[in-house]
Amino acid sequence: MKCTLELDAETSFIAMKVLPFKIPKSKNIALIYQEDKGAIFYDKLHQHEEIQICAIVKGEGTLVVGDTVNDYKSGDVLVIGSNLPHVFKSDVSSEKKSHMISLFFTKTSFGDAFFSLGDFSKIDTFFKLSNTGCTVLSHKKELLALFVSLKKASSFERFIIFLKIINLILKAETASLSTFVYQKKYTDNEGKRMSTIMDYTMNHFDSDIDLQSIADLANMTPNAFCRYFKQRTNKTYFQFLIEVKIEQACRLLKNQELLIAEISEKAGFKNISNFNRKFKEVKGITPTAFRRLH
Missing domain, CATH: 2.60.120.280 (Regulatory protein AraC)
Incomplete structure (x- = not known):
């Protein structure tokens, strides 16, 4: 050495x-x-x-x-x-x-x-x-x-x-930690683009993010952006966005003082029924069951 x-x-x-x-x-x-x-x-x-x-x-x-x-x-x-x-x-x-x-x-x-x-x-x-x-x-x-x-x-x-x-x-x-690895190494420009997308998502997951706004951020058309993101992550952008929201909700669920409805709102979901459905899709259990386990 x-x-x-x-x-x-x-x-x-x-x-x-x-x-x-x-x-x-x-x-x-x-x-x-x-x-x-x-x-x-x-x-x-x-x-x-x-x-x-x-x-x-x-x-x-x-x-x-x-x-x-x-x-x-x-x-x-x-x-x-x-x-x-x-x-x-x-x-x-x-x-x-x-x-x-x-x-x-x-x-x-x-x-x-x-x-x-x-x-x-x-x-x-x-x-x-x-x-x-x-x-x-x-x-x-x-x-x-x-x-x-x-x-x-x-x-x-x-x-x-x-x-x-x-x-x-x-x-x-x-x-x-991951199920899919994009085989090509990112160029500096491509890395900056993906970094911008990730950074914006992680900081604004609790607000309304539509396809046009995120595509504009990447300087791409919506169709081109959808193809671009899925090729590099093996999932759609909105699948990724939901997972970011759910991960935030998991941390909030450890706070026993917060109501499930409050957590749903803080994680960026418009209604609690959608939150419960998406949470179970991602984690395999309900938010209430997750809270009991943790």
Whole structure:
């Protein structure tokens, strides 16, 4: 391993605003260590060549990976594959400040043949998991402790901890973060267009968004926009919009003081019957049943 790079939140945020689809790094870096702290994480759609393994120390919000809308919360450990488009949308209403620790690397970070050695044959499973991204369901406390220990570790110690993290993920239960991956890498212009669409949707899901307005935002005709979005996400724009609304509703349902009707309105639904129907379509249970479970 050559060296590591440590970035604070401000440095990484500024660099990623200039190059929204690149991980900021200098030459001769094999394993990139990054710690993000602040009110929010970097909340623009982006992709990077490096595989990202991250632990959410504090914070919660919505995570879009590929074609799927997920939530994230404190204690989560996530794997995001190479060039897999994703965006973290922090819940600004949460009192928890966002804090994430990440490691970035590629299959060739440590040499073209490193992960091809017989000693690392099991790691092929990890790379397959990373293709669609995954969230770790078990061994989370052990993994979080390893991530926290990275901060004061030397470059060599970080490499050892990195291998321990990979090993634990391979032993753990996992769930896929995405079901569809657009095979072509986004160009900068295309990335900016999709980022604009995602950013607008995540910030205005509770208002009326019609096809013409979102198509105008993308500088496309409505028909062209529909084809464009579905080719890249394997779903219609309005399917995606409903999932964003439902994910917001899931977070609100954890607040026992809010009525279901209030949550329906805050999530951007015009009437509670439509909210109940769409919620069950997406989550498989009613909002009331979801609230009981959580």
